[in-house]
Amino acid sequence: MPAVPVAHEGSCHCGAIEYTWTTALPARRWPLQLCQCAFCRGHGARMAADLAGELQFRFERPEFLRRYRFGLRTADFLVCKECGTFVAAVLLSGRGAQGAVNINTLKAMPAGVQPGKPVSWDGESAEQRRARRVQSWTPVVGPV
Numbered sequence: 001m002p003a004v005p006v007a008h009e010g011s012c013h014c015g016a017i018e019y020t021w022t023t024a025l026p027a028r029r030w031p032l033q034l035c036q037c038a039f040c041r042g043h044g045a046r047m048a049a050d051l052a053g054e055l056q057f058r059f060e061r062p063e064f065l066r067r068y069r070f071g072l073r074t075a076d077f078l079v080c081k082e083c084g085t086f087v088a089a090v091l092l093s094g095r096g097a098q099g100a101v102n103i104n105t106l107k108a109m110p111a112g113v114q115p116g117k118p119v120s121w122d123g124e125s126a127e128q129r130r131a132r133r134v135q136s137w138t139p140v141v142g143p144v
């Protein structure tokens with residue numbers, strides 16, 4: 001049975017940052033990662049991405065968009081200044097922009113989503129981190 005892409009809508013709490021994540025992966029097969037860095041743990045983030053999918057942001061209130069960088073500073077963590085929600089992470093690569101979304105910000109949680117697995121990337125160099133993300137994160141179309 002061919003996989004059919006499904007558009008999943010998400011946003012921060014106040015709606016300043018919205019996105020559509022389109023993926024043909026069924027929810028039960030989303031590669032959910034519970035990153036154990038202090039930032040992601042603090043937000044309880046569950047990150048998902050699909051290299052074969054598509055991610056589109058809509059910055060409804062661009063003045064509320066905060067791009068937070070920390071650690072190796074290899075990606076922008078998109079946080080809403082108004083409501084404090086961590087929505088997604090984005091990096092610029094040779095392929096253009098790619099991102100991973102915090103699925104806790106989906107407007108509707110599909111059935112079958114798995115608990116995800118704790119991951120730690122502490123030992124990575126900046127180059128390893130960038131390479132891993134380029135091979136797994138969702139291509140971004142539109143504004144980043």
Ligand SMILES: [Zn+2]
Pocket residue numbers: 012013014015016017064080081082083084085
């Ligand atoms: Zn917000």
